[in-house]
Amino acid sequence: MDLVQYAWIAWLVVALVCFIIEMVTLEFTFLMIGLSSVVGLVSSITGLPWWAQILIAAAAALLLLFLVRPRLLHRLHESGELNKQGIEALLGMAGEVTRSFVRGAGEVTLVNGDIWTARLSPAVQPRDPDVGERIVVTAIEGATAIVVSAQR
Structure with a gap:
């Protein structure tokens, strides 16, 4: 053999x-x-x-x-940017309000499909965004997304 x-x-x-x-x-x-x-x-x-x-x-x-x-x-x-993962990937991500905000807190759905409880950023004027309003994530604190309105 x-x-x-x-x-x-x-x-x-x-x-x-x-x-x-x-x-x-x-x-x-x-x-x-x-x-x-x-x-x-x-x-x-x-x-x-x-x-x-x-x-x-x-x-x-x-x-x-x-x-x-x-x-x-x-x-x-060649893009020069490494793929962001975890919380870093969420910062700057757009989304929309899916549950009414009450006293600065509500729920948002991000463009990647994630649903987050959210609070309005203290850096913006306090107001409750409407359902369907576009937002941008500025920070993550625990399980809460800190957001600002994208319509500024």
């Missing part, structure tokens, strides 16, 4: 493991190694000797890591 004829299975396993690791790390390194493993798999299917498969996969890995990965990372970060 010649183990070289089953080398494609090893290449496939390496590629799948790399793709799974890439889903956790999200830095394109394991994606490039996984793609080079696919190149090794293809060279295995064509019947090349094991040493040629390794050389071809290594060359593909080097090319992908040093030529393609930097360009992908640059494209990913």
Whole structure:
């Protein structure tokens, strides 16, 4: 039994493991190694000797890591702004009043679909916004969104 004829299975396993690791790390390194493993798999299917498969996969890995990965990372970060998460993502988000404000407190639905209890910001003139009025989140205090009217 010649183990070289089953080398494609090893290449496939390496590629799948790399793709799974890439889903956790999200830095394109394991994606490039996984793609080079696919190149090794293809060279295995064509019947090349094991040493040629390794050389071809290594060359593909080097090319992908040093030529393609930097360009992908640059494209990913070219906006210059990192994705905001959690409370930071809510600051500045628009929405509308969905339950009447009474003495500066009510309920709003943000553009992302979240429903928040809300208070009017102390930085604005005290008044109760009407249902349907557009608002903007200026702060989060606990489970309460601090809002101002967007119609200023």
